[in-house]
Amino acid sequence: MKIDKVEICNFRNYHGLHEFILDKKVTVLYGDNGYGKSSFFDAIEWCLTNEIERFKQQDGDLSFSNYDCVNHLEREKENASCHVSVYYEQFRLCRAYNVNANSTTFILYEKESDG
Secondary structure (H helix, E strand, O other), rough: OEEEEEEEEEEEOOOOOEEEOOOOOOOOOOOOOOOOHHHHHHHHHHHHHHOOOOOOOOOOOOOOOOHHHHHOOOOOOOOOOEEEEEOOOOEEEEEEEOOOOOOEEEEEEEOOOOO
């Protein structure tokens, strides 16, 4: 699967909506510590699996949940949520978490044909 675009909104280090167009053969993420490189890959993994392996439970520790995916600046807002969309081929996968409802949704969209 070749990912064409990633859309991240209020997920971990990402506050607000961020789009990453991945239409080149090679994409390099570069930046200082704490600027979202790991969160970028966490977002893709969470979108596809509803988990982040590096935060997975160990020895019964239940300390990480989808609530922790929401950017800390958004968590206390009335309609706090985060979402990640992964675009590939003719599809868009979208996973979203709503803090107030404590619910996660996962939707697969298919792009409409141009003709």
